[in-house]
Amino acid sequence: MIEIIIDIVQWIFLLYVLGINLGYMALNISAMYSATKYMRGIEFRKFVGMYSTYMPPVSVLVPAYNEETTIEATIKSLLQLNYPEFEIIVVNDGSKDATLEQLISAFALQPLNDGFRIRLSTEKIRTVYCSSLYLNLRVVDKENGGKADALNAGINISQYPLFACIDADSILDRDSLRSVVLPFIEDPRTVASGGTVRIANGCEIRDGFLQKAALPTNFMALIQIVEYLRAFLFGRLGWMPLNALLIISGAFGVFHKETVIAAGAYKIGTIGEDMELVVRLHRYLRSKGRPYRITFVPDPVCWTEAPEDIQTLRSQRIRWQQGLAESLAANVKLLCSRRGGAVGWFAFPFMLVFECFGPIIEVGGYVITILGFLFDYVSLQGMLSLMILSISLSLTVSVVALLLEELTFHVYSGFKNIAILFVVAFVENFGYRQMTAVWRIIGLYRWATNRKGVWGNMARKGFKESAT
């Protein structure tokens, strides 16, 4: 009996490993197509980007909670964005530290008596401030309600047809808004567009902007670079030709405001409010039969600090998994629905089976195989073969991500960096992957036990500014 159970579990594990990696391979091929097509059109995009007359104005929403140490620098760098017309709306979501005071003194804020239409209900807005120094900067001070609530408050205040949501700790490229808004000009059906987020650890930062990309020395951050390459280069680019992109990172995304409001805006109390919104946009627009496009640009437009200690990484991954499960559960009607299209029939099931419940199969497979081996139900050869298969498949997928990076922006120059990333892609299979899979199971458990979303708390080292 036990042998049969072990056999079944091993088969499930084997099929899971093959399924996820074959899925990744298919995404890789699709991503390769998208990447080469994108790079062919890059000159055209530069050509279009030169003409600012037709760039729609954008409201940049920056939700902030306890960001007193970084908020001033972040806003100062945002004010230098190379974009014809934009406003910055910082939403102080009831911070307990001196975030608001920092903003008031740094930007000479004054209370603004302008009326605004409340289109989305949020926690009470205490005051709206306007900067006396910068025409396009406003600050909303409101009662604490979470990131989604803060973003909805920002949408209420925003004036422009497009809004960008940006994490208060993100470092943007000067041309990032142009890159991410261009799909809206190229295709009027576009309702959302995201950009590639890269890891800033180890990079040279000056005046709030990235000067030179480099690999970090911290091993944990290095592994996350490979993860981000996989997630953004083939994870996003791969789904793009099918219009089945389910995630636009909360760190940097641009949305069509009226469509977002019509779909119900950000869902209060969620942890993965960024993904939930995108999945809901798909569900809403498909149910209405409205042609739309949710897209992604592979340009490295946003840089973020990755956790370098296990505790922070653990809580981040738990939160992400919780957010993923929440987003899929809330929009389960999209799954294989009549009007679901590629997103309902391919992307959603893939996410559900391999990304959401995958960690259970993965960890279960490891545990049963090892136990089976210890109690003589599985041969050493059998166990090793399965493990090696899992590692080699994962390594192949990572190397294809490196190839995509090489085909597109080859941000990390030099052969040494390729060698480092290859070694890291290999080493991550021994412990790191298993460890994150366990954290993801904890995330699923927290989702199942209905834990409410709170602002993510990350221990930041901060960016090292190089001398000017």
Added chain:
Amino acid sequence: MGLSGIVNKLINLEVVGITDETLKIVIYLNYLLIILTLSILLVVIFFRLKTISAMRRREVFNKEWQPVLEQSMYELPEMLPTLKKRDLMNFLLLWNGMQENLTGEVRNNLNFVARWLKIDVKIKKQLLKKGNLSERLNTIGHMRSMAAWDELEEIVQQNEEQMIVMLAAKALARMNDKRAATVVIPMIAVNKEWSLPAMADIVKQMRPENVGEVLGDVIVRVPEVVIPRLVRFLPFATAEVALNITLDLLNKYDDPNIIAACLNLIGDVDYGQHVELVRSYSNHDSWFVRLQVVYALGKIGTMDDVSLLTQMLADKEWWVRHRAARSLLALPFLSTVQFKVILDGQTDKYAKGALQQAIMEQAITKNEVVV
């Protein structure tokens, strides 16, 4: 056991002594994946080597050719270095880069150098081939060589890649703007997916009289839904032609999108002759029409429009209120005192808010700190 013995054992799976067929497949799959992974890694390294080598070659090329081209802008050289076939793309990049930033005589000198090197002939042969077409198209446009007109027209009408079509259209506009207008403008109406800023850049290269003539002809033949898109190109025609077309459209259509586009244009090109017409739309149901009314009144309005703009400060749409406030503030004949009277007279919270915001925005633009 020698190396061949080890390889045999690995291939025959003797090392692990597996008999189970499934595991055999798994192990073969492992071998396959390892080979695949290493091959991809080699491809990555190959691409990196190619990039580095191309960069070095371009550096060497630019070092030799940049001074030559810079010199030729002022004095045509007696001799030119040999242009190797593999350096054609580097030449086009450098040459086009210089052309983009130049005007007048110096551009002609650069064209002379390109003709001397028979660049147009070399490019024409490859024009309809795939590959890095953009630089070739740019070059043909800058050289204004009519030799490739037919090929370019074919690209504009038949190519499916937007980038290529745009560059070919731009090249046509540079060669002969009148003829290009008849080819390109009708296609703007047909191809809704074409990028407006890119098209605007191309139409901008044509003389206003040519644009007006073709636009006037096309606009009466297209479906209603396309008209607002075409109206956006009217500012590139002469003001008189643009206004005539606009007035005809306003007479003929009730579609709010067409009305809004036309009012916007009147605001930009009119000198006040049609202010009454603009006012007549101030109670329109569509907020974006009302928005264009206040926009246009801010540009061409008279003292009589102050009360209308003041009324529109209380519009139910934020955009209209905000624009009405900015328009009031922009009226050159309205004194600060008069403006203050309007501000103090507002009982509507939103109207007051809109005016205060506009004042603050103006003060910041003028670098005055509002206390």
